[in-house]
Amino acid sequence: MPNSSERIIEVIPFCYNDPKYKCLKKVHIKVATYIITTLLCILFVIGAVGAWATQTHIILSIGASVVAGVCILTxxxxxxGSKKEKQLLFLPYLGFGVVGVGGLVALAVVCVLSIVYADSEPVRNVFYPNHTTTITKEQHTGLITNAAILIAISLVLLFVTIWALILSFRTYKFMGDILFARRPANLLKREEEQFKKKEKF
Structure with a gap:
């Protein structure tokens, strides 16, 4: 029998399939993160292509292209970072997600204001940069329609971006749990603390 100074510490294997690491209680958060973040990239690319195809203001088209590029990079x-278990490589995407949510909310608000003030010069300059002093009735209707479409697109992107941000943050914490569990010193310390708590009772 071991003496009182000896302690037997049970090492519990890391539970990869713990329910807290699941998305919708079925898919592992790593897999779900890959799917949603890739989907978001595709949506941003489609948005950038659409901006150029509809001949929107050059600044908006360039902005949409830059956002799509940053989304792909992050x-x-x-x-x-997930495959190599490097937690710090998650930070650029988390930062992009936070900025993206703010940007999409701002875009939706601007589009709503564009519908309200559809007859103003700045709004016409954005949707019809090559117009003369006035725009036709058809162009006015098209302006409102395009603004409404942009609102719908921005809301869809906002929903997917928030979902991707939540999943990527959960995966970031999951990676932290894995790295923590693989450090013997940390594991032993945690088990030691649990042992001391049991001794108090």
Whole structure:
């Protein structure tokens, strides 16, 4: 029998399939993160292509292209970081997600204001940069329609971005749990603390 100074510490294996690491109680959060972040990249690329195809203001088209590029880059870093278990590579995507949510909310608000003030010069300059002093009735109707479409698109992107942000943050914490569990010193310390708590009772 071991003496009182000896302690037997049970090492419990990391539970990869713990329910808290599941999305919708079925898919592992890593897999769900890959799917949603990739879907978001595709949506941003479609948005950028649509901005150029509809001949929107050049600044909006360039902005949409930059956002799509940053989304692809940060998603690539996130997936690489997940596969290589490098938690810090998640931070660019988390930052992009926070900024993206704010940007999409701002875009939706601007589009709503564009419908309200559809006859103002700044709004016409955005949707019809090559117009003359006035726009036709058809162009006015098209302006409102395009603004409404942009609102719908921004809300869809906002929903997917928030979902991707939540999943990527959960995966970030999951990676932290894995790295913590693989450090013997941390594991022993945690088990030691649990042992001391049991001794008090």
């Amino acid at each position: 998603t690539g870093l996130l997936i690489f």
